[in-house]
Amino acid sequence: MLRYILGKLALIIPTFIGITILAFGFVRILPGDPVLVLAGERGLSPERHTALMHQFGFDQPIWQQYLTYLTNILSGDFGTSFSTKTPVLKDFLVRFPATVELAIFAMIFAVIFGVAFGIFAAIRRGSWFDQLTMGTALAGYSMPIFWWGLLLIIVFSGMLHWTPVSGRIDLLYFFKPVTGFMTIDSLISGQKGAFRSAVSHLILPTIVLGTIPLAVIARQTRSAMLEVLGEDYVRTARAKGLAPRRVIGLHAFRNALIPVVTTIGLQVGTLLTGAILTESIFSWPGIGKWMIDAISKRDYFTVQGGLLLIALIVMAVNLIVDVLYAVINPRIRSN
Amino acid sequence: MPLLEIKNLTVSFDTAAGPFLAVRGIDLSIEPREVLAIVGESGSGKSVSMLAVMGLLPKTATVKADRMAFDGVDLLGLSPAARRRIVGKDISMIFQEPIASLNPCFTVGFQIEEVLRFHMGMDRAQRRARAIELMKLVGIPDPEARLSSFPHQMSGGQCQRVMIAIAIACNPKLLIADEPTTALDVTIQKQILDLLVSLQAKYGMGLIMITHNMGVVAETADRVIVQYKGRKMEEADVLSLFESPKSNYTRALLSALPENAVGDRLPTVSDMMFEPAPSASGGAA
Numbered sequence A: 001m002l003r004y005i006l007g008k009l010a011l012i013i014p015t016f017i018g019i020t021i022l023a024f025g026f027v028r029i030l031p032g033d034p035v036l037v038l039a040g041e042r043g044l045s046p047e048r049h050t051a052l053m054h055q056f057g058f059d060q061p062i063w064q065q066y067l068t069y070l071t072n073i074l075s076g077d078f079g080t081s082f083s084t085k086t087p088v089l090k091d092f093l094v095r096f097p098a099t100v101e102l103a104i105f106a107m108i109f110a111v112i113f114g115v116a117f118g119i120f121a122a123i124r125r126g127s128w129f130d131q132l133t134m135g136t137a138l139a140g141y142s143m144p145i146f147w148w149g150l151l152l153i154i155v156f157s158g159m160l161h162w163t164p165v166s167g168r169i170d171l172l173y174f175f176k177p178v179t180g181f182m183t184i185d186s187l188i189s190g191q192k193g194a195f196r197s198a199v200s201h202l203i204l205p206t207i208v209l210g211t212i213p214l215a216v217i218a219r220q221t222r223s224a225m226l227e228v229l230g231e232d233y234v235r236t237a238r239a240k241g242l243a244p245r246r247v248i249g250l251h252a253f254r255n256a257l258i259p260v261v262t263t264i265g266l267q268v269g270t271l272l273t274g275a276i277l278t279e280s281i282f283s284w285p286g287i288g289k290w291m292i293d294a295i296s297k298r299d300y301f302t303v304q305g306g307l308l309l310i311a312l313i314v315m316a317v318n319l320i321v322d323v324l325y326a327v328i329n330p331r332i333r334s335n
Numbered sequence B: 001m002p003l004l005e006i007k008n009l010t011v012s013f014d015t016a017a018g019p020f021l022a023v024r025g026i027d028l029s030i031e032p033r034e035v036l037a038i039v040g041e042s043g044s045g046k047s048v049s050m051l052a053v054m055g056l057l058p059k060t061a062t063v064k065a066d067r068m069a070f071d072g073v074d075l076l077g078l079s080p081a082a083r084r085r086i087v088g089k090d091i092s093m094i095f096q097e098p099i100a101s102l103n104p105c106f107t108v109g110f111q112i113e114e115v116l117r118f119h120m121g122m123d124r125a126q127r128r129a130r131a132i133e134l135m136k137l138v139g140i141p142d143p144e145a146r147l148s149s150f151p152h153q154m155s156g157g158q159c160q161r162v163m164i165a166i167a168i169a170c171n172p173k174l175l176i177a178d179e180p181t182t183a184l185d186v187t188i189q190k191q192i193l194d195l196l197v198s199l200q201a202k203y204g205m206g207l208i209m210i211t212h213n214m215g216v217v218a219e220t221a222d223r224v225i226v227q228y229k230g231r232k233m234e235e236a237d238v239l240s241l242f243e244s245p246k247s248n249y250t251r252a253l254l255s256a257l258p259e260n261a262v263g264d265r266l267p268t269v270s271d272m273m274f275e276p277a278p279s280a281s282g283g284a285a
């Protein structure tokens, strides 16, 4: 087990180097003069140009620039925003909880419904329920997020007035962030109706962001269950006289969980990409919206640092999933 | 009263090509403490008929019988829940692939204790004590430590011993063994057969032994049923079957024994099926 984890950790190092090279190369492969690109369209005097070249280190050899970049990152310096002049890491940390909160809700939504639909479709294979859920899942899988989000807003906010259109909470409420999670902070604040408001703001973004992972998880759960239900040990479980609930829910599902957990892990990457669009649709102040804003403002250092941070988080989540995979799979755990 | 009495059992499967009759009117009965062997070539419906008794066939199967009674209770008339109280407790079954038959995600101890919990209502300490006792009974060394092993950490023979431990955990009246040694090494086969026979004698269980192997029949069974294409061809006690087989098919099966091999080639049943009865020296070739 320990060796397995160490092996996974060792694999992370080349991935990390690869990602830093990509992020480093990103600003350098932009067409044109880097200083002009970074500084925008303002007319620069030659002296100012040289000074900026020096300030950003563009006058040094490329490998020297990369080493400096790598050392900075390892010491926690992910660059400074060109527009706000604050460290990218700081901007990131301010917005990150909003994204995490949304991602957690979307993931819980996707896992609960995906797993439940997948299991029922598998045990009622070929039934109308199976065909309907799998057909819907296929549609959900190929759903354009932007269109889906707008549709939900039009119906549930615009026509039915059930849910708010955007933001994390009604402007009525104000309190200092403690955890950065609006649902928790609203409870801590003790203000009446704040929690309810936070939750109602989460509903549509959660559905929009969770739709694709839900579809993927449902299909994967179904196929994993179908495979497992034909196994000899499931027959043994039934031969023991166990109730179907235990045979399916414990003996079969415990084995189906192994590929399902891998799928769930892979969906975290999808979720963070999806968050960029979802947050723009709902003006959700998380890192997705922050990245889009940075791109439109041509704040390249923010984009560069943000991409790297997101990539690092996906890597960390994948590592956690790998460990979890070993924990639930005895055949890996004991080797 | 017979332990298990089956009259005119038919099983058909819904397949893409229409209904397929796998078992076509089998009669079978076994007395308490008796060892009954069912032999017949692959596809003759041996497994399917016993899975029908256990209620383990898939939904595509239709099971019909004039009578299917265990210990006087009509199995087909029971509710699923009532039937599950019998299956795994009073009738149990072990299978051909011991490693695949155990759940790879749970320890051997968990899988043994599970039946004790649901059928015997034992508490944790009782279950553990009984599981250790069962592991000893089936001949697994160092049982306390082995309880926390996973199936992939054990050999095929040991996994079959665990399956037997699970099967006998609730003192069943009838144990069905579906080719319990086919997947094992030759040296292990004998050990597992001896174990089954000794447990059967010790606890006075009825034992139904499904096999291809006439040698196994000779060593273990009191009585034999020969099945062919879903029908019963012959039923006899072991001695008379070996001495004076009534049907050509049985004769053919007997001459397919390894000791009747000609040169390095084993005769097969279909070689001989519709030919005149082979001579006493065996082998139609």
Ligand SMILES: Nc1ncnc2c1ncn2[C@@H]1O[C@H](COP(=O)(O)OP(=O)(O)OP(=O)(O)O)[C@@H](O)[C@H]1O
Binding pocket: B013, B015, B020, B022, B040, B041, B042, B043, B044, B045, B046, B047, B048, B049, B058, B060, B212
């Ligand atoms: N689930 C199923 N669906 C359709 N046909 C089936 C199914 N299970 C078994 N059969 C068919 O029923 C027939 C009898 O199968 P069964 O497994 O009882 O044979 P067997 O006598 O046990 O053979 P073997 O010695 O190979 O184990 C076979 O022709 C088989 O293909």
Ligand SMILES: [Mg+2]
Binding pocket: B046, B047, B048, B178
């Ligand atoms: Mg069989």
